[in-house]
Structure formats: C-alpha cells, structure tokens
Amino acid sequence: MKKKLLHIIATPRGEESYTLQISRPFLETFRQKHPEFIIDELDLAKKDLPSLTVKSVSGKYVLLQGKDLFGQLKESWTEIIQYIEQFxxxxxxxxxxxxxxxxxxxMLKQYIDLIVQPKYLFRYTKSGVEGLVINKKMVVITSRGGFYNTAKTQALDFQEPYLREIFGFVGIKDFTFIKAEGMDMGNEEMQKQNIREAISQAQTFAANM
Ligand SMILES: Cc1cc2nc3c(=O)[nH]c(=O)nc-3n(C[C@H](O)[C@H](O)[C@H](O)COP(=O)(O)O)c2cc1C
Incomplete structure (x- = not known):
C-alpha cells in the first residue's frame, strides 16, 4: 500500500507565499526520493472548516466521557471525522x-481544535494521557517577518513550542523545523538569501529522509 504525506498549508498567500517557496522544493526532492508516497494537500485557507458550534462542541464532551457519538450529533460531526481520518x-x-x-x-488553530479529539488522536489511561498518533514524523516549514534567534526574541516565539506541544500531546515525537526569518525587514537581498538557505536545508533534509 502507498504511504501518504499530508501537506497542511496554513498561508492564504498562494504564489506569493515565502513559506511555500521553501516547501515546494522540499516536496520535489521528497517525491524523487520517495516515489512510494502519495502527497495529499490540505490547503486550509481554501477550506471552509466547520465551526465548533454550541451543538457540535458537545461532541467533544461526549467523547471525553468515553462514549461514542450518536444520532444527530454523529451526523453533525461527519466533516470533522473526515478531517480526523485524513490526518x-x-x-x-x-x-x-x-x-x-x-x-x-x-486556520491552523481551528484545524487543530477540530482534529485533536479524545478516542481519535489521544486517550486517557490510568497512567495518564496517551497519544494515538505513533511512529509518525512531522516537518514544519515556517517563515517569519522578524528574527527569533536571540534569548530575548526566542521567548516571543509561541509558534514552535506550541506545535511541538500539541502534536507531542497526540504522540508525535519526531519533529524537524525549517525556518526562514527576516522576511519583512525591508532588506530584499537578505530576505532572498534566507529563503535560499532554508530551501537548501529543506532539500538536504528531504534527500536524507
Ligand atoms: C496577520 C499577520 C501576522 C503576522 N505576525 C507576525 C509576527 O508576529 N511575527 C513575525 O515575525 N512576522 C509576522 N508576520 C509576517 C509573516 O510571518 C511573514 O511575512 C511570513 O514570511 C509570511 O509567510 P507567507 O508568505 O508564507 O504567508 C505576520 C503576517 C501577517 C499577515
């Protein structure tokens, strides 16, 4: 059976995106190295993700009580379950x-709030929470307007710690972050250079996966 790489896109900037300028070459290299993989693209900015309304959010509490979804509640969760199954x-x-x-x-936070569900991505056991997403790897390609590479500015980066924490909570242990910083500092030469460096890092990583 073919394996699957799920590419989750969380920028609405399409062709203009700095992040995707790095992800595309990563995927090209990955495709050449791993023809056994299907690449499934989930472009969150193009999706109308379901909202957790008063009614549908109660499904989370049913699952937290260890019960299964039923009746109309189950029906209202059809789309959410599809996202969970794809993941x-x-x-x-x-x-x-x-x-x-x-x-x-x-849009990425909304997606996480939809898919991180008890019984599906994690469960409670006597010894605590157990993540159900096991033996899977996550690569995060990110770009930032500024720099977050000093002790002071690192403390402002809530993105990387949050992604490590939430996907670690559901069981993922193997993370790789590839970053291009200084995208919006008004220095085009430096910006292009930082993108080139991130592309090179991404391609080297993909070639060795
Ligand atoms: C709504 C919004 C909020 C942003 N907040 C930050 C921020 O907190 N720190 C930062 O360094 N850059 C910030 N940026 C800049 C983006 O991170 C930067 O331009 C990034 O490279 C855009 O990636 P993309 O082209 O793939 O969308 C923000 C941009 C937008 C549109």
Missing amino acids: LSSDLYLISTPMWNFDIPY
Missing part, C-alpha cells in the same frame, strides 16, 4: 505555516 491515515506530515502574531494562523 490519521497519513504517515508523515508537512506543515507549511507563517508566524502570525507570534503564533500560528487561526
């Missing part, structure tokens, strides 16, 4: 995301 049926994840307000864009 769980993947072997490898690539997230392409800019930093927004020191963290991830809201």
